[in-house]
Amino acid sequence: QVQLVESGGGLVQAGGSLRLSCAASGRTFSRYAMGWFRQAPGKEREFVAAISWSADRIYYADSVKGRFTISRDNAKNTVYLQMNSLKPEDTAVYFCAAASRGSNWYRGSEYDYWGQGTQVTVSS
Numbered sequence: 766q767v768q769l770v771e772s773g774g775g776l777v778q779a780g781g782s783l784r785l786s787c788a789a790s791g792r793t794f795s796r797y798a799m800g801w802f803r804q805a806p807g808k809e810r811e812f813v814a815a816i817s818w819s820a821d822r823i824y825y826a827d828s829v830k831g832r833f834t835i836s837r838d839n840a841k842n843t844v845y846l847q848m849n850s851l852k853p854e855d856t857a858v859y860f861c862a863a864a865s866r867g868s869n870w871y872r873g874s875e876y877d878y879w880g881q882g883t884q885v886t887v888s889s
Contacts (some may be wrong), residue, residue, distance in 0.1 A: 767791040767863050767878040774859060774883030777851055779814045782889070785846040787861030787880055798864040800876060801816040803857035803885075813859070814846060815870035824870060829855075851887045858882040 773785040787799070800815040814835040815824045823835060834847040844861060862876035869875050 767794070767797065769861050769863060769878055769880035771859065771861050771880045771883040774885045776886045779851060779853055779887055779889050781794055781851050782849045783820065783851065783885060785848065785861075785883060786887070787844045787846075789842045789844070789863065794842040794863075796865065797877075798870055799835075799844040800862045800864065800868075800870050801844075801859060802862060802873060803855075803859045804882075805854075805857040808857075810860070810873055812871040812873070816844065817818060822831060825872075834869070848885070851885075853887045853889045856885060856887050858884050 768790045770788050777783055798817050801813040802810050803813050804810040812826050813829055814833055816835045816837055832850045837844040837871055838844045841852055860882045861880045863878040864870060867875040
């Protein structure tokens with residue numbers, strides 16, 4: 766089992782920045798690819814970013830490319846999502862997830878464990 770706890774969400778004005786953290790406990794964190802997803806009210810969950818266990822592969826949704834940066838610190842069992850130039854359309858609950866295998870990390874079905882989510886609200 767892997768437990769994931771997100772933090773760092775909040776209310777920010779458009780153009781501002783936030784850094785989300787996802788702390789993992791349980792089995793060896795460094796063996797998992799990690800992803801961030803988000804879900805806005807009334808919308809389906811969507812892929813945001815993913816990073817391989819060694820950080821040699823990183824993927825972003827087109828909507829966040831150039832604004833968001835995913836990173837990980839395996840020594841701290843933590844994955845981060847630095848979000849810059851935030852827009853009102855970035856408002857959503859953000860979830861981190863862990864995948865033990867597979868490579869289609871833009872798909873939620875690839876992930877074995879999910880956190881509870883953290884709310885990000887961007888005001889215009």
